[in-house]
Amino acid sequence: MARYTGAKHKLCRREGIALCGLPKCPVLRKNAPPPGQHGQKGRRKLSEYGVQLREKQKVKRMYGLLERQFKKYYQLASAQRSSTGEALLALLERRLDNVVYRLNLARSRAQARQLVSHGHVFVNEKKITIPSYNVKIGDVISLSAETANLDFIKKLTEETKETKLPSWLKKKATVGKIESLPKREEFDVDINERLIVEYYSR
Numbered sequence: 001m002a003r004y005t006g007a008k009h010k011l012c013r014r015e016g017i018a019l020c021g022l023p024k025c026p027v028l029r030k031n032a033p034p035p036g037q038h039g040q041k042g043r044r045k046l047s048e049y050g051v052q053l054r055e056k057q058k059v060k061r062m063y064g065l066l067e068r069q070f071k072k073y074y075q076l077a078s079a080q081r082s083s084t085g086e087a088l089l090a091l092l093e094r095r096l097d098n099v100v101y102r103l104n105l106a107r108s109r110a111q112a113r114q115l116v117s118h119g120h121v122f123v124n125e126k127k128i129t130i131p132s133y134n135v136k137i138g139d140v141i142s143l144s145a146e147t148a149n150l151d152f153i154k155k156l157t158e159e160t161k162e163t164k165l166p167s168w169l170k171k172k173a174t175v176g177k178i179e180s181l182p183k184r185e186e187f188d189v190d191i192n193e194r195l196i197v198e199y200y201s202r
Helices: 008-015 048-062 067-078 084-093 096-102 109-117 151-159 193-200
Strands: 121-123 140-143 169-172 175-178
Touching (some): 048 193, 067 084, 096 121
C-alpha cells in the first residue's frame, strides 16, 4: 500500500506538533517555524475551511495515511450509527500498526508500520504484514521470537514498563490483547474530529 516517503519533520513543522512521535522532533523546540525558507513570515490567519483542512491533514499524517486511504476510513465511519467523528478515530486506532505503537512495541507509528510490513508481528499466532489490518476484540498481538529478543525491543520494553496503556489494551512482556473497543477519551486530546466531519461534509 502507498505511503508518504518524504521528509517527516517537514510535516511536523507544517502541522505544529510532533507527528513523528520522536522526542527530538524539531517542532518541540521553542518557536519552531513552519517549513520553508520564509516560514516565519508566511503565517496568516486561517479561514474556516483552512482550519478544517489543517485538522484533517494533521490526523491523516499522524496515522501515516494518504488522502484516498483516509477518505475511505471516513466513508466507513459515516456509514456507522455512532458519531462519525468518534467512529473514524476508533477505526484509525484499531489499525494494526497503531496498536503495535500503543502497546509500546515501537517508538513511533512509522516504526510500528515497518515492523508489521517486514513480518515481525503476529495476530492470533498468524503473521500479518498489512499495517491497515483492523484488529478485533479478543485478538492477541505478539512479536516473533527473534524480534522480541532484539536489543531495541528489550530496551523499549524496559523503558515503558511503567507506562500506562489505554484501557482497551492489555499487555504482558511483548504480547498484547484487545480487551474492548477504543474509547474517545483515550484518543489524542488535541484532535478535533468535528472539524474533519465538517471538512468532508462541505
